[in-house]
Amino acid sequence: MTQRKCLFLILFLLWARVSIVDDGWAASLPKSTEEMLKKLKLEANILSNIDKELEVPKGWLEGAKGEGKLRIYHTMDPPQAEVMFRPFKERFPFVPIEYSRASHEDRAVRTLVAFKNKRIVTDIITGLGGSFFLYKEAKALEDMRNIPNFKNNPEGTVDPEGLWVGMHMRYWCMAYNTRRLKREDMPKRWDDLLTNVKFRNGNLAIGNRPQLWALALWKANGEPWAKDFLAKLFTEVKPQLRREGMNANLELLAAGEFDATIPAAEYRSYQKALDGAPVSYHCPEPVPVAVSEMGILKGAPNINAARLFVNWFLSTEGQIAQYVGDYAPPVHKNLQRKELVPFADQIVGKKDAFRDPGVELEIQPKLLAYWDELWLRGGGKTRGR
Amino acid sequence: MWVASRPLVWHSGIFLLVLVLVLVPLIFLVLGSFSTARLPGDFSLDTMGWINYVKVYTDPGTYELFTNTLVYVGGSSLFGISLAVTLAWLVERTNLPVKLWIYAGVPMTLAAPGMLQAMAWVLLLSPRIGLINKWLQDLFGLEHPPINVYSLGGMIFLEGLRLVPTAFLMLVPLMRSMDPALEEAAAVSGARPLSIIRKISLRLLAPGLVAVMIYQLMTALEVFEIPGVLGLPAGIYVFSTKIYAIVRSATFMPVYGQANALAMVYLLMAVVTTYFYARMISRSEKYTIITGKGYRPRQLNLGKWRYPAVILVFLYLFLAILLPFAVFVYASFLSYVQTPSLEAFKGMTLKNYRLLAEYGEVGAALKNTILMVAVTATATVFLSFLVSLVVVRSKFWGRKLLDQLAFVPHAIPGIVMGIAFFWVFLKIDFLPIYGTVWAMAIGFTVSFLSYGTRSMNASLLQIHKELEEAAYVSGAPPWRTLWRVFLPLMLPTFVGVWIWVVLHAVRIAGMPLMLYEGPQNQVLSILIWNMWDEGYVPAVAAIGTLLMLTLLLLTLVVRYVGFRQQFMQAPNV
16 A cells, blocks of 8 residues: 555544544534534534533432422523523433523522521522622532532632632623714723713713622722722713613613613623614723622522533533523633624733632722712712612 | 301401401511611511611611602692692583593503503603603704603602592592582672682582592502602612612612611601591591582583693693503514614514513513412402401401501501511511512502401491391301302402402502512512613513503403492592
8 A cells, every 4th residue: 555545544534533423422412502503603523522521420310300490590581591401401301490580689689588598599599799708608508619510610710619600701891882982982991981071971871880890990900090090980071870780771871871881791782782782892901801600509409400500501511502592701611712702802812800709808898888989979879778 | 146246256366367467567567677687587686776776867868868758749749639630620510521531541540550650751751762852852952851750850740640540539529529509609709710719619629638638648658669760760769769779789688677767767657647547537527518409510611721621631641641651562662772763663573572472480470470469359358358347247346446457557658568577477487478479468468458448348338237137037147148148249349349459469569579589479560670670671661561451451341340439449538
């Protein structure tokens, strides 16, 4: 056999192996997963490790079969959640899910009030925001370090004690109305916001959730900068101080109540833009980044099903399904890709400011005290107290 | 003698039940106001102190609350009653040509829940996106929007509009039954029409008007939905919304004791108002204006003012029901909120209605709502009937006290009742009530007990004892007397009270917001509130459109089946 023939033979065998393995993956994937990969134009071998990722102790599987409906409190709209759950349901048809879209108040306060009253109203809770320390104080969360895919998350996106695990990246920047502002009007750095006259006279709105964005900036740029920036923002730019939730502010932005709003999340802005609303998204530098938390309530009656779900959710498949559901950027180490970040041109490649829970405990009280003073002086009211 | 007349065990049982249902929450409310524990579940007698009162009443913001509440309640009552008096006078005492429209149209406005009306008016009068503001700006070339609905003025305007139908229904009989002799004498003596209205008609009406005024003050004081939708975004608090804001902090664990401490003053204001109202009612015979003489009230000829009067009437109907409904229908077909334009109409979609079908929570909330209102209405009818039976028909020693106890909830604003029951249910955690729709059903049943017993008392008084005595001497057992005598005779009242309760329980958000734990006991009013708060405006418009249509149909059915009198019954003027 000539060298040339040998080379062809080797190439043929390699091709055949890749094809067979590809087909093998495809055959082992749930139908909904295949559709998702197709929709996102992702190569099938992105899930080459999925079977290993989904290996769990047998006891969990057996235990889950004997449990009731797995209850999940999340922020997704139910139709979006339904899309996300499809692969999980195909893989684990014996785990029925009772999904509830729960407001921040439901998740952060009511669930904890119920827990303290010995009532477990959900098995899985997500997006605790600034309330994690209250849950920790109440010993309300399970240690999830025994969940195999816990290790899939990058450093800083899980709790060292395993009480929470990041479920997606969240970029808290600003959204703007494309009929009122152009991309070139937008500030390159946060300081530019103070000098651009287009944002004055109530054209800019800010929501009363400084912990989502200003906290990360405080950490990145230091306390003196943060205080000076916020003071000038309130006194010189004089934004509209909005009491509504961040999603409501996006709706108002689309309607033209103001020209731009801070903070805004990339995935919600993207959904709004897909709806045809005149909304786009922009990140001045540094980009405030956070992860949203997911946890299992201590004493959850459906603990095995909850572990199965969290493990699946943190897998490559779960993270892709989440993105298809509501465009939330994955947190999985292997999925940090531009095509899985909405408005990637506004985020990827820019300097970022990461908010971790340590910052929440250390800086948040100082930030909130300072913010409240500015907010009240600016004509806003306290966060209800 | 028939069973109701004899002091039996069940008389004491009913007395005890009402005593527990009414007083236990109030006791917990008071105790909770002294609790220094963060959560009701952690409360014990060792954790009591004055700290909540000190914190609440040393806060300058609390005094702003008094001013806001007084301005809001006074302003809206004044506006609402002025409009209602005008409408009632136009239909009863003038030759206005479109009376049927008013008789039919004004009660229809009851079909629109306050929360939805407020949301609709946000879409109309919000400073920047409000359709009316935009049109006014375009029309007059104004630089700034002329109206801001997020203000005390906006709250007064809308609550005033909402007070009109009840006040109207209370005033119509008063106007109709006025003896025209004095007015006719004045007219014959050459007095001008306006002078007759001012010096005679209004003075004759004054006692009834004061009663209506006090009733409306009580209603406005209690309302949570209007200040919740219009005041909260602008940071304008009244008592009901401040209590909500304390309890529903999104960032920190709420301090429930402070909410209780604030609720005490709110409760005191409501009790004082109710006291004056009850006093007014008890002396009603002093203000009698209906005599035994046959007469027909004189109809004033409006002359050239007929057409402005017609315009006024239609303007009211347009503002109170047509406009809010139209804006909801429009918004329900949008992808996102936008002013009407060719582009907006081109982009119209059914996706919000589809979302309702796919949104699992809507189905769950609907199921919870149906269960909650059905249980509440049935329990209210049943309990009210039994209470009234004891009060009106028995010689039970505590019957007067029982009657007064049943009236007490009338003085307790819904949100205060909600927080009181919240404490009760969290403390009695051996009964799994908190976090279920039963919690709301119990709270509402107690709340509506005063209305139920007033209606049942009136109805029972009209049934002569001879009927039950005849049944008794014929050997009919008590259950048969109930079945064959009371049920057929009181059926219209039962149905009237049942539907009245359904219509009110489905629209009120204040109490459910206190007793709601999560999606598992979410009812429609809470779902709407949460979705609005989180920016699902077109979806809320879709739910609102369907809900308003349903309630409108229910209102029409009530009128059609002839229970109008019970359903629309003005509460004891």
